[in-house]
Amino acid sequence: MHILKQLVAFRPSKLDWVFAIKTYIAAMLALFISFQLDLLNPIWSIGTVMIIANPYAGMLSSKALYRVAGTAIGAVVAVALMPHLINTPWLFASVISGWVGFCLYISLLDRTPRSYMLMLSGYTVAMIVFNAINTIDAHSIFDIALARFLEIGIAVICSAVVSAVILPAHIGPIIQQRVESNLTSLDELFKKILLTPHLKAPDYSQDVAVITRDMSELHSMAVHLWFENSDLKGMTKPVQEMLHQCAMAVTNLVAMSERLKQLQPEQGGALSQTLAQLSDDVLHFLHQNKTLKETELDALSDHFSDIFTQLKQQVDVEHLTVVSSFQMDLRHYIYNVHIVRFIWQGIQQGRKDFPENIVPLTTNYPSLHRDHGVAVRGGIAAVCSTFFAIAVWVLSGWKAGFMMAQMAAVCSCILTAIDNPIPALKIFFWGSISAFGIVFIYVFAIFPSISQFWQLALVLAPAVITFTLLIARPNLMALGLVLGVVSVMSMNLQNRYAIDAVSFFDADFAMILGVLCALVSLYFIRAMSPEETATRILQRHYRAMRKMVHTSYGVGFRVRLRGMIDRIGVLNSKLVQSKELKQAMHHALVETSATVDLSRIHELASSQLISPVLQQSLFELQTCCVSLFKELEKKGHVQTATHEALIRILKNAYVALKSEENSNIKQRTYMSLNNIQHSIFKQVGITHAHVEPSA
Template sequence: MQILKQLVAFRPSKLDWIFAIKTYIAAMSALFISFSLDLLNPIWSIGTVMIIANPYAGMLSSKALYRLAGTAVGAVVAVAIMPHLINTPWLFASVIAGWVGFCLYVSLLDRTPRSYMLMLSGYTVAMIVFNAINSIDTHSIFDIALARFLEIGIAVICSAVVSAVILPVHIGPIIQQRVEGNLSSLDALFKKVFTFDLKPQDYSQEVATITREMSEIHSMAVHLWFENSDLKGMTKPIQEMLHQLAMAVTNLVAMSERLKQLQPQKNAEFDAILVQLSDDVLGFLHQNKTLEETELEALSDHFSVIFTQLRQHVGQDDLTVFNSLQMDLRHYIHNVRIVHFIWQSIQQGRKDFPENIVPLTTHYPSLHRDHGVAVRGGLAALCSTFFAVAVWILTGWKAGFMMAQMAAVCSCILTAIDNPIPALKIFFWGSVTSFCIVFVYAFAIFPNISQFWQLALVLAPAVISFTLLISRPNLMALGLVLGVVSIMSMNLQNRYAMDAVSFLDADFAMVLGVLCALVSIYFIRAMSPEQTATRILQRHYRAMQKMVYMSYGTAFRVRLRSMIDRIGVLNSKLVQSKDIKQAMQHALIETSATVDLSRLHELASSQLISPPLQQALLRLQGVCVALFQALEKHGQVTAEMQTQLFIVLQDIREALICEENSNIKQRVCMSLNNIENSIFKQMGIREHVEQVA
C-alpha cells in the first residue's frame, strides 16, 4: 500500500528523465553490440546496464569496474572447479554454496564499494556453472564463462561511455555540498551547546546526524577516483579530513558535558560571557583568509582574556571542571582548524599534508565491521543455495537451474539489510508483476518484431519507466526489481523463440528461488533493529576495554575514529526500546572520555607520581575493564563492582592529598572528573557511588 502511494505521488524531474534516457541509450547500445557479436546470452548485457545504472558518473564507473572484476574472478573460479566436480553432484552443490557464502561473508566485512566485487564473484560462479549444466550438450563451461565476461564488459563500457559523454552528472559537487553542510551543522551545534539552547534529545539527534553523515561521506568519497569533477582523486584527503573531524566531534561532546556540570550556577553574566566566547570562537575559525601551516597551532590571546573573566564566576569546587572545559576548547579549535586547512587544500587541488598534521588514515579503512552479522549472512546464502541445488538434483527439474540461480543471487543482494524481509517481499511481488509484463511482450509484441530498431522502440517504454523509478531512493528497490527481472526474463536472442510452457516453468522456478532466499534469510540472518543495536553496543564496550590501556597517540586516535564510525552506524538503527535508545545516546559521551582514560594510563605508567597514587590508578584501570566487560556481556554492572569502584575512587582521592606535584595532581583531578561524569554517570554508577559515600 505504501509503495502504491509513492508511485501515485511520483513526479520525475528533468534530471530523472535525462538519467532514464541515458540508461536506455546505454542498454540498447550494449544489446546491439552483443547481437552483432552473436554472443550466447545478449540479455546479460542489457541486464547489467540496468543493474549498474546510477545518475552519477563516478558511482556508475566504480560499480561497473568492480562488477567487471567480480565477473572475471567468478568466471575463472567456475572454469577451474566445474570440470572436477560435475560428476559428484552433492560435493558440487556443497562447494558452490560454500563459495557463495564465503564471498558474501568477506564482502559484508568490507564497508567500501569494492565489497560489490567480492559479493559478485560469489554468485557469478553459481550463475555460470548452473547455466553450463543446463546447456551442457551445446556449450562448454569455458564458452559460457567467456561469453558472460564479454557481455558484462560490453555493458560496462557502454554505460561508462554514455554516462561520461552525454550530460555527465558528477558526485563531487554533492560531496562538497554535504561536507560543507556537515561543517555548518557542527558550528550550529557548537553555538547551541554554549548557549544552553538545546534539549538532551535534540542534542543526541544532532550529534547522531553529524556522525552518520560522516560515515556516508566516507563511503561516497571512494567514487571520486572514477570521475572528472573538481574533486577527482581526492578520496584519501577527504577521508583523512573526516578522520580529523571525528576528533573535533569528541571534543565538542566533552565540552558539552563540562558545561552541563557548570550550568547549575544560573549566573546571567557567566552565560553572557559564554555566548560571547562561542561567537568569538566561530569568528576566529571562519576568518576570511587562507590558513597557513604555521597558524594551525595559533590561538587568539583574546580567548585567555575571556577565560579569565569566566574564572571569576566559577567557584573553587568547579575549577577542575572549568580547566577541563578550557583544555577541551583549545583542542576543539586546533582540530577544527586542521579540518578547515585540509578542506582548503582539497579545494586548491592539493593532496599533501604538512608534517604537523599526523595522518589517521590506515591502509585498510578503520571502519566498524561485524563478523557475527557477516557469518550469519554467509550462512544464510550457503543454506539457500544448497537447498535450491538439492531440490534441482533430487527432482531432475529442467528449470531447477533457474531456481538455484535466483536463490544464490537474492540471498546475496539484500543480506546487508538488518531485516531484509520487507525488501524481499518487494522483490517477490515485483517479480510477479514483471512476469505479467514479460508475458505481454513475449506473446503479443515480440512475435511481430524482425528488426533491431523495432525491438529498441518497443523496449523504450519499459526500460525508461523502470529507470525513472531507480532514480528515486524510496522507489529504487521496486525499479531495480521490475527492470532487472523483466529484462532478464525476456531472454532476448538473435534467433528468438519462446513457448508458454517453458516461460511459465522458468518463471515459477524464479519465484521459488526468491522464496528459498526469503526463508533462509528470515531464519538465519534477519535481526530486529534492537538486536543489531545491542550487538554494536557490545562492540562499543569491547573497544572501551582496549582504550583503557592505550597511550594517546596515532594508534589511539585511529581506534577512536573507528569508534566514532561505529556510533554513526549505531545511530542509523531505528530502535523502539527506551533502554537501548538511552544506551545509544550515552555511547558517544562515553567515547569522548576515552581521552581521559588514555591520560590516566600515561600517568599510571609514569615514574613521576607517588607510589600510592600509581597503585590506585592501576586498580582503577582494572575496575574499568571489569565494568566494560560486564556491560558487554550483561548490559549492566553489579552492586559489588560499583562498590569496588567507590573504594578505588576513595583511594585515589586520598593519594591525591599527599601528591606533591601540583601539575600531576591537576591532571588526575581533571581526567577523573571527566571519566566520572561521562562514563560512570551514564552507566548509572555515579548515583550509587554517591549514595555509598
C-alpha cells in the same frame, strides 16, 4: 500499500528523465553490440546496464569496474571447478554454495564499493556453472564463462561511455555540498552547546547523530571520486582523512557539552553572557582567515585566556576543575577544526599531501566498524539457500531447476547487507510477479510482430525508461531495480528468437521459488531487528572501550577513536524504538568522548613522577574499568560488587590526590577523574555525591 502511495505521488524531475534516457541508450547500445557479436545470452548485457545504472558517472564507473573484476574472478573459478565436480553432484552443491557464502562473508566485512566485486565473484560462479549444466550438450563451460564476461564487459563500456559523454553528472559536487554542510553543522552545534547550557538537561544527541551518520556515508561516497572527472577527482584519501580528523572535533564537542552540564547549578546571567561571548569569539577566530596557513594550525587567541579567567571567577571552587577541563576541550576543538578546514582547503586547491605536523589517520585498511557475526550469519544463509535449491534441482531432475538455484544464490547475496532483508525480499517477490505479467504481454503480444532491431528498441523504450525513472528515487529504487532487471532478463532476448510458453512459465515459476528459498533462509538465519543490531553494536562499543583503558594517546589511539566514532555513526542509522536503547546509544557517544581521559590516566599510572599511593589507585581504577566495560558488553548492566569497587577506588584516588606534591599532575589527574566520573561512571549510577571529590 505504502509502495502504491509512493508510486501515485511520484513525479520525475528533469534530472530523472535525463538519467532514464541515458540508461535506455546504453542498454540498447549494449544489446545491439551483443546481437551483432552473436553472444550466447545478450540479455546479460541489457540486464547489467540496468543493474549498474546510477545517475552519477563516478558511482556508475566504480560499480562497473568492480562488476567486471567480480565477473572475471567468478568466470575463472567456474572454469577451474566445474570439470572436477560435474560427476559428483553433492560435492558440487557443497563447493558452489560454500564459495557463494564465503565470498558474501568477505564482502560484508568490506564497507566500500569494492565489496560489490567480492559478492559478485561468489554468485557469478553459480550462474555460470548452472547455465553450463543446463546447456551442457550445446556449449562448454569455457564458452559460457567467456560469453558472460564479454556480455558484462560490453554493458559496462556502453554504460560508462554514455554516462561520461551525455550530460555527465558527478558525485564530487554532492560530496562538496555535504562536507560544507557538515562543517556548518559543527559550528551550529558548537554555538548551541555554549548558548543553551542553562536549559535543563540539554540533549544534543540528535544533532551529533546526524553529523556522525553523515560522516559514515561520506566515507563510502568518497571512494567514487577515483572514477570521475569532477573538481574532486582522485581526492578519495584526502576526503577520508578529513573525515577522520573531523571525528576528533566531534568528541571535543560532546566533551564540552558534558562539562557545561556540570556547570548547570552555577548558571546565572553573568556566566551565560560570558559563554555567549566565548561562542562568538571562537567562531570569529575560526573563520577570520579565509586561507589558513600551516603555521596557524595550533594558534590561539590570547583573548580566550582572559575569558576563561572570567569564567573561573564566576564559579565556586568545586567547579574550577570543570572549567579547566572545558578550557582544554575547547583548545583541542579549535585545533582539530583548524586541521579539518586546512585539509578541506587543500582538497579544493587540488592538494593531496599533508603538512608534517598533521599525522594522517588514514590507513590502507581503515579501522572502521565491521561486524563478523552478521557477516557469518549472512554467509551461512547464502550457503543454506543455495545448497537447498541445488538439492531440489538434483533430486527432482527439473530442467528449470537451475533458474531456481541461480535466483536463490543471487537473492541471498544482494539483500544480506540490510539488517532485516525480509521487507526488501518481499518487494523483490511481488515485484518479480508483476514483472512476469509485463513480460508475458511483451513475449506473447508484442515480440511476435518484431523483425528489426529498431522495432525492438522502440517497444522496449516505455518499460526500460519507466523502470529507470523509479531507480533514480531512493524510496522506489528497490522496486524499479526488481521490475527492470527481472523484466529484461525474463524476456530472454536472442538473435534467433522462439516462443515456448511451457518453458516461459517453467522458468518464471523456478525464479519465484528461488526468491522464496532466499527469503526463508534469510528469515531464519540472517534477519535481525534494529534493536538486536543496535545491541550488537553496543557490545562492540564496550569491547573497544575496554581496549582504550590501556591505550596511550597517539596515532594508534586516534585511529581507534575514529573507528569508535564510525561505529556510532552506523549505530545512529538504526531506527530503534526502545527508549532504553536510544539512551544507551547516546551514552555510547558520551563515553567515547572520555576515552582521551582514559588515555591520560593510563599515561599517569605509568609515570614515575607520581606518588606510589596515587599510582596504585590509578592501576586499580584501570582494572575496575576493564571489569565495568566487560560486564556492560556481556550482560548490559553492572554488578553491585563492581559498582561498589568503583566508588571505593575513586574515593581512594581523590584522597591520594590531596597529598600529591606535583601541582601539574594533580590538576591533570583531577580533570581526567572528573571527566571519567561524569561521562562514563554517571551512566551506571555513580555521581559526585558518592565520592565527594572536593571533600
